[in-house]
Amino acid sequence: MDGGPLSNMHARDVEALLHPYTNAVAHRSVGPHTIERGEGVYVYDSEGRKLLEGMAGLWCAGLGFHDEELIEAAREQLGRLPYYHLFAGRSFEPAVELAEKLKELAPVPMSKIFYQSSGSEANDTQIKMAWYYNNALGRPEKKKIISRVKGYHGVTVFSASLTGLPYNHKDFDLPVSDRVKHVATPHHWRGAHPGETEAEFAARLAADLDAFIEAEGPETVAAFIAEPVMGAGGVIVPPEGYFEAIMPVLRKHDVLMIDDEVICGFGRTGNWFGATTLGMTPTSISMAKQLTSAYVPLSAVAINAEMAEAIEQNSHKIGLFGHGFTYGGHPLGCAVAIKTIEIYQRRDIVGHVRKVAPLFQKRLRDHAGHPLVGEARGVGLMGALEVSPDREKAATFAQPGKVGAKLSAEMLSRGVIGRAIGDSFAFCPPMVITEEQIEEMFAPLEASLDATLAWAKAEGCL
Numbered sequence: 001m002d003g004g005p006l007s008n009m010h011a012r013d014v015e016a017l018l019h020p021y022t023n024a025v026a027h028r029s030v031g032p033h034t035i036e037r038g039e040g041v042y043v044y045d046s047e048g049r050k051l052l053e054g055m056a057g058l059w060c061a062g063l064g065f066h067d068e069e070l071i072e073a074a075r076e077q078l079g080r081l082p083y084y085h086l087f088a089g090r091s092f093e094p095a096v097e098l099a100e101k102l103k104e105l106a107p108v109p110m111s112k113i114f115y116q117s118s119g120s121e122a123n124d125t126q127i128k129m130a131w132y133y134n135n136a137l138g139r140p141e142k143k144k145i146i147s148r149v150k151g152y153h154g155v156t157v158f159s160a161s162l163t164g165l166p167y168n169h170k171d172f173d174l175p176v177s178d179r180v181k182h183v184a185t186p187h188h189w190r191g192a193h194p195g196e197t198e199a200e201f202a203a204r205l206a207a208d209l210d211a212f213i214e215a216e217g218p219e220t221v222a223a224f225i226a227e228p229v230m231g232a233g234g235v236i237v238p239p240e241g242y243f244e245a246i247m248p249v250l251r252k253h254d255v256l257m258i259d260d261e262v263i264c265g266f267g268r269t270g271n272w273f274g275a276t277t278l279g280m281t282p283t284s285i286s287m288a289k290q291l292t293s294a295y296v297p298l299s300a301v302a303i304n305a306e307m308a309e310a311i312e313q314n315s316h317k318i319g320l321f322g323h324g325f326t327y328g329g330h331p332l333g334c335a336v337a338i339k340t341i342e343i344y345q346r347r348d349i350v351g352h353v354r355k356v357a358p359l360f361q362k363r364l365r366d367h368a369g370h371p372l373v374g375e376a377r378g379v380g381l382m383g384a385l386e387v388s389p390d391r392e393k394a395a396t397f398a399q400p401g402k403v404g405a406k407l408s409a410e411m412l413s414r415g416v417i418g419r420a421i422g423d424s425f426a427f428c429p430p431m432v433i434t435e436e437q438i439e440e441m442f443a444p445l446e447a448s449l450d451a452t453l454a455w456a457k458a459e460g461c462l
């Protein structure tokens, strides 16, 4: 992509960098795809190509790639107080103002905000809080965490253990603890019995969860963690009524509901939080990514009053709450998050998502009948096409990921960046995308699918 093996950037990159989520050996010959600058929903690469960034980076640059107001907010904060922390009772105004704002916006009443820098750290904090909370309540056995196959919660040792994807476990010796349990993916197309409706499938998953918790022993289960819509697992929207069916099971067994809003938060699904769209009632929430439109790393965990009270009392008993990151609640992140939220409100970004999402979802589903497409799915401004050798059987290819990668390459060659997640091809554009740009993003999809289909046949994948 970068001018062949002799280009300077190619040589320097392969010499100096180990890339995340990359085949390091293949990368030596393929080389880097170097992005140089951004503007709105577009980025420009080192070959001068203008690319429509259909993934908002990594599901995160909600306001696109060049917002002057965010840049100015960062500059101003760097000039006033470039760094401080919240340890030992120190404070600074942006951290408090942002916490107040997040409490105001939360989908259900939340009491306290705790800051980190990344989504993984937020979810690690969630687990430590769940354990601390149950110790505070004198329930030292209540520690297991239920996650879901294909759920994505991060890559730190514990958050990667929660993540239910093979690449995040294989050869990392994960999951690290048998306190982590994975239950079924709520994916109707693939998981439902023949003839089972979405509502019946949701009810079955809830009954299975109930039986699972009973079998483990409810006194040993601390929390259930879920994204409202699974993102990095392939944009999997749960069946109708799923969280409504799950919530009473969790309440019955006094199990916390950890809502991972790292992707869904801040408008992505057409509400401020995915919990509202998908009918989830969280006891705590992880936020990151679009919190700052990704301009500065920042994540936040919101906890309800019951958890906050127990955690605060325990910190008093022990002497302090022994958890916190050097960069947790960094003033730059807080200042940019405050400005991001102000812009989301002033420009009514949630209203905009609701307005353009029907077109986005229609253009995606226009391709549901293509012979290579197994399923087209999504909600709000996130969606995916999954390629499959047999739609009716929800079949997977013998070599998973190969056809998806080809589709991604075909789209890129036509000027659109999406993300191949195995054999699902995801779209999650900046939320500021216009209807014209949505048309532009989907315009090359038919030709890309046709080219991929011809290639897949020639390669013997079909």
Ligand code: PMP
Pocket (backbone or CB within 6 Å): 058, 117, 118, 119, 120, 121, 123, 152, 153, 154, 155, 227, 231, 232, 260, 261, 262, 263, 288
């Ligand atoms: N949770 C979810 C739902 C995510 O999508 C991600 C990142 N894609 C994370 C957690 C981890 O966030 P980070 O990469 O910032 O650690």
